[in-house]
Amino acid sequence: MSGGQIALPFEWPADPRDDEFLVGESNARAVQQLEHWASWPVMTLVLTGPRKSGRSLLARIFAAKSGGTMIDDAERQPEATLFHAWNSAQEAHRPLIVIADAAPPEWTVKLPDLRSRLAASPVARIGAPDDVLMQALFERQFLRRGLDARPELIQWLLARVERSHVALLRAVDILDQAVMERRKRLSIPLAKATLTEASMIIDPAPTLPFEVP
Template sequence: MTADQFDLPLPKPAVHREDEFLVSESNARAIQAIEHWGAWPVMAALLVGPRKSGRSLLARMFVAKTGGVMIDDAERTSETEMFHAWNRAQSARRPLLIVADAPPPEWAVRLPDLRSRLAATPVLRLDRPDDQLVPELLRYLFDRRDLDARPDLIAWLVKRVERSHLAVLRTVELIEEAADARRTRKLSIPMARAVLSQSGLISERLRSQPPELL
């Protein structure tokens, strides 16, 4: 599946906005399930995935489209509040999307009635970014910061950045800081190499290679 922008059709912006979501095989199944929420076995679903994966953004977009309800950071939400929200979703037929790092029992649910309801709730997973999504994320994040990242730099970073949303975001933030310090918006491989080496974002295996290969 070709990476694309997914926006649960909202008005298309002329420039990048907060309501854009990049799609690849790592998250396409969850998005398809969200689009077909009427087929959920109950009027609620658990959306789980790593931090910075866009899970809260996706939930907000879902609410904007459907008029549903979201609960973010479910692990830190009152169990009584979540229990009543789950019940209201069923009685009102208004979908509820519960956002968490992982589904129970990976976080303890002490209220038995809530535990049984969450056990009956489908789990939609956003996985770690795959080889298709990482370059798209890099291009998107650099573009949003008005940074000139050429294809050769993107290709260089793709081979070196850890496959996690947080690592991709941290890489872009550090490179932006270096660009700001140099008062330039044009990025280069030597700049990125220096940033990643200093920050420890290059793996030990890559660090042991000759500088020209890094």
Template sequence: MNQFRLPLQRPDGARKDEFIVGHANARVVHHLEHWGAWPVMAALLVGPRKSGRSLLARLFSKRAEGRMIDDAHRVAEAEIFHAWNLAQADRKPLLIVADHAPPEWTVRLPDLRSRLAATPVLRIEEPDDALFAALLRDQFDRRELFAGEELIGWILKRVDRTYLSLVRVVDALDDAAHDADRRRISIPLARPALQARGLLVQGAGEPRREKA
């Protein structure tokens, strides 16, 4: 795993602007690092919520001195249309962040629809085991929770490997640690905490999928 960071000096321990790169998002990061070769000065960044897509867009827009529109499916279409045109005129990249790309995201303005059809789509996928484990370690570290590799492996086998599930797992364990007045997370502490919130995989079949 590596991290996509702003080329700026920050105080030691300042980690809010780090983005962990793994198989699920490596192609997206590669595309962003080579924005000068884009066919148009815009790209659509889509992916699951809690996947770090907004953070990645902020890092990119600062590094490339470009612009970003977050939650674009909630933004006025005329605003996106004008931003897209401006990006072509001043050659500053525009990153449009949304849950989905058209046609799943319904765009009614014909001129915007045609421009988005010509815009590359960058898609963050759900995490694989390696990225999920790296994100768990990172989140535990940020919250000053100690979780050994045995616990990480135990969690990987028992929860849905989605970004949303990961956030809920860490929240549950952080609350359990607070209630127990300790910062070390053990399996005996984790099991009832995750069971109580319905986060453990049920049965021996495929994991149940969480709803946003």
């Protein structure tokens, strides 16, 4: 694995049953906010981020370590349930993580009492993965599938796969299937042919010409 990442983000002893959560620039601030939950103005935090970004995993690790609770896909839950959970967290002084695609007002909340409570809650945001985190995620996903991904292949993918968790996982799934079906080793030519066919290749950033002073 590359530098610039942490296996588990918390200072508490790691539980061997925990999945690995990788930390990069895009999620380090959110991790820090969870680590310092005792300083939240209220005992509820809204955690937002792209799908497949590890937001649910991060919340599960936090809840297990802190004794708190979490509500996933909050926009799809009954607002009365969220309202009572928010109040219970304050009464018990146990942290609650509310996971959503976006925080209010982007997430439309109809119940006025819930809307005011969520407005008072801090928000932690996970962003799109940076290059270091993308590389670490590629390495982990290939390792989990038993695929021999050479460093030059991963660098090639970094320049051509969309910077998103969903795109990364889809690219790895497609390449895994291609290796099995074609009975070929994982390589740049195989990746180029397979991902081009799947319309997953983006143009790499142009290289500026060398200027002679």
